[in-house]
Amino acid sequence: MAVGPHDLSTGIEPLIESSLKGVPWISANMRDPQNKPLVSPWRIVENENFNTGIIGLTALHETKDSNYRILPWQEVLPDIIRSLSPVCDFLILLSNMTESTNKEIASRFPHIQLIIGADSRLGNKVPLLVNNTVITQTHTRGKYFGRFQIEWNEIPLWDEANKREVVKNLLIDAESQNATERIPINDRYLEQLINIDNSPEAIPAGGMYSYRFIPLNNAIPEDPVAVSVLNDMQKKIRSQNRKTAAGITDKKQKVQAFAGSGSCVECHQAQTEFWKSTGHAIAYDTLVIKQQQYNLNCLSCHVTWDLDSGLESGGTNLLTLAPVMQSVGCEMCHGPLPQHPEGPNTPYTISADTCIRCHTKEMDDTFNFQERVRKIQCPGN
Numbered sequence: 051m052a053v054g055p056h057d058l059s060t061g062i063e064p065l066i067e068s069s070l071k072g073v074p075w076i077s078a079n080m081r082d083p084q085n086k087p088l089v090s091p092w093r094i095v096e097n098e099n100f101n102t103g104i105i106g107l108t109a110l111h112e113t114k115d116s117n118y119r120i121l122p123w124q125e126v127l128p129d130i131i132r133s134l135s136p137v138c139d140f141l142i143l144l145s146n147m148t149e150s151t152n153k154e155i156a157s158r159f160p161h162i163q164l165i166i167g168a169d170s171r172l173g174n175k176v177p178l179l180v181n182n183t184v185i186t187q188t189h190t191r192g193k194y195f196g197r198f199q200i201e202w203n204e205i206p207l208w209d210e211a212n213k214r215e216v217v218k219n220l221l222i223d224a225e226s227q228n229a230t231e232r233i234p235i236n237d238r239y240l241e242q243l244i245n246i247d248n249s250p251e252a253i254p255a256g257g258m259y260s261y262r263f264i265p266l267n268n269a270i271p272e273d274p275v276a277v278s279v280l281n282d283m284q285k286k287i288r289s290q291n292r293k294t295a296a297g298i299t300d301k302k303q304k305v306q307a308f309a310g311s312g313s314c315v316e317c318h319q320a321q322t323e324f325w326k327s328t329g330h331a332i333a334y335d336t337l338v339i340k341q342q343q344y345n346l347n348c349l350s351c352h353v354t355w356d357l358d359s360g361l362e363s364g365g366t367n368l369l370t371l372a373p374v375m376q377s378v379g380c381e382m383c384h385g386p387l388p389q390h391p392e393g394p395n396t397p398y399t400i401s402a403d404t405c406i407r408c409h410t411k412e413m414d415d416t417f418n419f420q421e422r423v424r425k426i427q428c429p430g431n
């Protein structure tokens with residue numbers, strides 16, 4: 051189980067405690083202040099002479115907690131793959147990183163055969179082959195059970211991969227003269243790969259998979275014990291976040307690059323008036339009414355911040371935003387416009403992609419861009 055930002059909502063202690071009780075947490079990039087791993091970076095599962103290496107990656111997120119820090123994947127993955135690749139037959143990465151980061155990792159490391167993601171904006175993700183890595187994930191909150199079935203062959207490649215190219219790259223890594231670049235391959239595969247590289251004949255068949263997302267629907271009753279543990283946990287998280295927010299006296303935090311909706315009115319009065327009449331202007335108040343304004347799970351779509359920052363839920367900085375950022379502001383649709391009054395060419399074209407970052411399938415399953423944009427489109431002057 052890879053550690054995600056939400057697993058750290060009440061700090062590091064509960065995580066370490068449960069880890070000592072046997073919960074198999076892994077994270078390659080979560081470190082203590084002395085740069086030591088706080089939980090195992092990886093595990094190897096041995097099964098009838100077949101070793102599966104499982105690596106965990108925690109998403110980068112802002113935190114005021116000085117008991118841990120999260121390192122970028124570039125600093126930790128190469129060394130770990132270097133040690134696991136020669137002793138494992140199959141490598142899985144459990145990643146809390148965003149979809150685009152997972153793709154970047156896949157293009158760099160054909161040694162990893164499977165990335166199981168946790169990007170909460172994506173829901174169930176049909177497996178996608180990138181280089182030699184299949185990337186997939188199930189819906190959040192245990193709404194689906196994901197089954198991924200593999201038939202593996204004697205080469206460490208997926209059947210649909212561009213095998214010749216992958217083999218070349220694997221061998222370049224394996225044979226590199228530079229010790230910091232060399233990534234050896236399991237002996238079990240090495241000879242096969244060299245044969246493929248040298249022979250113009252047919253390449254042996256690679257691995258195949260099938261998958262299913264099995265919905266765990268309402269007919270399955272709630273477990274009262276689990277519900278009560280969950281409620282207690284959520285209460286703790288809210289009160290922890292409330293304390294964090296109260297501890298910060300300077301509440302005027304603005305998100306870098308964003309000017310805030312208040313800075314547009316002097317030149318765009320008609321549009322500002324109109325925006326105030328839409329739900330976007332009161333999106334944060336909606337959370338206050340529901341007493342969820344300290345819930346990081348909710349804030350990320352109900353305020354103005356950099357959705358593309360790669361921080362999955364924004365982190366605790368979302369708790370202390372200036373009031374002008376506490377709504378879905380102008381810049382969430384028109385893009386950050388710090389220099390705009392000097393050069394009024396907006397860099398953004400508004401399309402469905404602008405909206406579905408928040409109007410996800412999970413939050414708004416009937417979202418239709420053409421129809422809905424009419425309701426929120428600002429008027430001309």
Ligand code: HEC
Nearest residue numbers: 309310313314316317318380381384387390391394395396
């Ligand atoms: C100092 C004046 C000024 C301020 C402040 C200002 N704008 Fe503008 N904006 C303009 C001018 C001038 C234009 C071009 C003329 C027009 O279309 O009204 C423009 C055009 C636009 C357009 C349309 C561009 C296009 O392609 O047609 C958008 C969208 C826009 N502004 C958004 C914003 C937002 C959001 C803010 C606040 C973050 C903002 N503006 C702040 C002056 C300003």
Ligand code: HEC
Nearest residue numbers: 328329330332333336351352378382404405408422423425
């Ligand atoms: C930063 C997240 C975010 C983005 C981006 C976003 N929305 Fe929303 N939208 C929300 C939230 C949150 C609400 C609910 C607000 C409330 O009532 O509390 C909402 C509500 C709405 C509503 C109903 C409220 C009303 O006034 O009718 C419409 C329609 C809508 N959005 C359309 C869009 C369209 C179209 C886009 C893209 C051009 C878009 N939204 C972009 C978060 C977002």
Ligand code: HEC
Nearest residue numbers: 336340342345347348349350351352407408409410413414
């Ligand atoms: C992925 C983005 C996202 C997240 C995360 C999110 N919301 Fe929303 N929320 C939306 C959007 C988009 C809408 C508007 C949906 C629509 O118009 O049907 C909305 C609408 C709402 C509404 C209805 C507003 C109204 O009166 O119409 C409430 C209440 C709400 N959200 C509460 C929450 C709470 C509580 C959480 C955290 C548990 C949360 N949201 C997390 C995007 C999000």
Ligand code: HEC
Nearest residue numbers: 311314318321322325379380383400426427428429430431
């Ligand atoms: C939910 C998305 C959304 C938000 C939030 C939003 N706008 Fe717009 N705005 C649009 C759309 C859609 C258009 C239509 C033009 C286009 O598609 O680019 C538009 C058009 C504009 C225009 C150009 C109008 C014209 O035709 O001359 C200006 C200026 C503008 N918006 C300013 C603002 C300001 C200022 C705010 C905040 C007070 C704001 N917008 C908030 C979606 C949004």
